[in-house]
Amino acid sequence: MENRDTLLSSVQMARFVAHGSVRLDAVVPPEMNAEALKALAEGIPPVPYGTPVSEAYSAESFTGRLLKIPQVAGALRSLVGPEPLVDHHFVHIREPHGGHAQPLHGDAIIDVRADAFDVQLMYYPQAVTLEMGGTLSVPGSHLRRINESDTGRYQNLLGQNRLVCPAGTVVFLHHGLWHGGRRNDSDTTRYMFKIRFNPTVRQQRLWNTADLDDPRVIVELDAMFPWYEHATGRLERYNRILLWRALTGDADFDLDHWVTRVSNRPQEAAA
Amino acid sequence: MITTTGSDSLDVPVHTDTAPALRQQVLVLYLATSALDAPVIGWTRYDGTGRTSPTTGDSAEPPYASGLDALKDGWRLIQAAQLIPPYPGHEYDVSFLKHEFFFEQIVQVQGHVNRGSDGSAA
Numbered sequence: 001m002e003n004r005d006t007l008l009s010s011v012q013m014a015r016f017v018a019h020g021s022v023r024l025d026a027v028v029p030p031e032m033n034a035e036a037l038k039a040l041a042e043g044i045p046p047v048p049y050g051t052p053v054s055e056a057y058s059a060e061s062f063t064g065r066l067l068k069i070p071q072v073a074g075a076l077r078s079l080v081g082p083e084p085l086v087d088h089h090f091v092h093i094r095e096p097h098g099g100h101a102q103p104l105h106g107d108a109i110i111d112v113r114a115d116a117f118d119v120q121l122m123y124y125p126q127a128v129t130l131e132m133g134g135t136l137s138v139p140g141s142h143l144r145r146i147n148e149s150d151t152g153r154y155q156n157l158l159g160q161n162r163l164v165c166p167a168g169t170v171v172f173l174h175h176g177l178w179h180g181g182r183r184n185d186s187d188t189t190r191y192m193f194k195i196r197f198n199p200t201v202r203q204q205r206l207w208n209t210a211d212l213d214d215p216r217v218i219v220e221l222d223a224m225f226p227w228y229e230h231a232t233g234r235l236e237r238y239n240r241i242l243l244w245r246a247l248t249g250d251a252d253f254d255l256d257h258w259v260t261r262v263s264n265r266p267q268e269a270a271a
Numbered sequence: 272m273i274t275t276t277g278s279d280s281l282d283v284p285v286h287t288d289t290a291p292a293l294r295q296q297v298l299v300l301y302l303a304t305s306a307l308d309a310p311v312i313g314w315t316r317y318d319g320t321g322r323t324s325p326t327t328g329d330s331a332e333p334p335y336a337s338g339l340d341a342l343k344d345g346w347r348l349i350q351a352a353q354l355i356p357p358y359p360g361h362e363y364d365v366s367f368l369k370h371e372f373f374f375e376q377i378v379q380v381q382g383h384v385n386r387g388s389d390g391s392a393a
Contacts, residue, residue, distance in 0.1 A: 101327040136328035145366045153299065154368065155315040155327050162328055182328045227312045229303050235365050 006074025007208040013078065014220035017243050020142030020177040022079070027071040028123065028168035035062060036125035040091045040191045047086055050198065056086040063089075063195070066123065072170055078207035079119045079172055080199040087118060087196035094133055094184040094192075102180035103152030104136065107196070110147040111175055115246035116203055118175040123193040127167045132190045133182035134163030135171075140225040142176035143239045151178055159226035204249050212248070222255055234258065291381040294319040298346055298374040300338050305354055305370050308339040313368060320380050338372050346374035 008022065016022050028036070039062045047056040057064035067073060076084070107120065128134035138160050162182065163171070173179065175196070184190050211217070221240055224233050241259045245251055254260045301313030311333040316325040335341045342348065350373040357364070 101329070104327055133328075143365055145364050151367070152327075153315055154301070154313055155325060156330050156333070157301075157313040158311070158333060160328065160331070162331070180327050183326060227301075229312065229369055231304070232365055232369065235363055238363050239365060 003070065003074070004208045004210075006070040007206075008075055008078035009208055009214075010211045011214055011216045011220055013207045013247065014217040014244070015223075016079070016172075016174070017240055017247065018220050018223040019139045020174040021137065021139070022075055022172045023165075024071050024075060024170045024172075026166040026168045027069055027170055028066065028125070030167065032062070032065065033125040033167045036066075036123070036193070037191060040093075040125065040193055044089060044091055044193070047089070049088060050085045052200075053084055053086050053197070063193075069170075072121075075170075075172055076119070076121070076197065079203070080117075080197050081201040081203060081206045084197040084199055087198050089193070089195040092181060092192040092194060094181055094190040096184055096187050096189055099183065101133070101136075101183040103149045104138070104154050104178050104180045105149040105151060106142075106146055106176050106178055108148070108175065110145060112145055114242060116199060118196055118198050120173045120175065121193075121195045121197065122171045122173065124163075124165055124169045124171075125167060125191055125193070126188070128163055128165050128169075128190065129186060130162060130164050131184075131186040132188055133184040133186070134165065134190070135179055135192065136182050137161045137163070137173065137177055137179040138225075138227065140223070140228065140236060141178035142174035143236065143243070144176065144178070146178075154178075157227035204247060209248075218255065238262075291379050293377050294380050296320065296376045296378055298334070298341060298376075300333075300335065300341060300372045300374065301368045302338050302370040302372060305352075306338075307342075307348070307351070307372065308337050309370070310337055311335055320378060341374050346376055349373050349375050 008016070012022060044063060053067065057067065059065075059068070067076065111118075122135060124134070138157050165171075181192075221244060222237065224236075228236060237255055238258050241253060241255055245253050252260075296319055297317040299315040300311050302309040303312050314330075314333045314335075316323075316334070318325060335344065338348075352369060352371040354369075
């Protein structure tokens, strides 16, 4: 069992359910960030799809040590549980003043699992400025049913997140989150290391649930984003409620009656 | 200036380097409701003149507050998303943005003809 202090709280999990990401600023120490720039430039050897994480990376390897950082290990366990599988990993390198912005996309293919999800760890070993073209992501887009880069027509959405972060930042993304590498307009090569994890256990109450009744859980789950259409924003709440029900095992959970209202079909005859 | 090929064949316009020409600029606005005067929540631009290169994640603020504001600034609406009922059984699904409006401006370029990366006239 992980140290409960490093697991995500219910408020953080609720924020993940609403935003589709968890960001851990500067959790990787400077000496490891310096080591990472060399290791990532040389390349991380690939592992077969579906390799258990403990087999994919030895304890002394850079990646093995990255995943043992308490905040990283705690967040990973909270999201996908113990001993997830490594789907794949990839080192993203954006050359200075080179390349194009990626079209906005979701990774892999359309993935509509309602009670399970993969996460993608994104690690930034150097401070990322706006000019360096840090990852663009769209908060609250992860439950949208789209296939890969079919969203490429969307250049900018109100409230999008253009990542600017300190060195050593790790972000976990829900597999469905719309994102893309932005064009690097700086003089600095930008590195990002991504690992996709598949759960091997039911993703229910894997975090520190001591604060499950904290009122801030509701506040986080009810978050709206500037790019939501008014009407569809209500459907976003509906789908978040279903995901929170799956994650907590609470089949009656609701926000402002959104699901209860449209599920109400009494079968008893009037007396 | 636009000239044509010889008189014994079909007249095919040929742009010289100093010829004025018309190019299309496209603006796509995503609105908060199906109403054209609703707030802008997303935006995309394509510039047929080649003078600018809009791309993913290049701006934080929309060019207009509403679709109507784009009209007032001279953009011409050329396409609006249809209102399509949800497929039965998928009424609560969320997917693409629903309220998409395409606008255009036709602008004159002069001095040279822009060419694509393959060398073709663009």
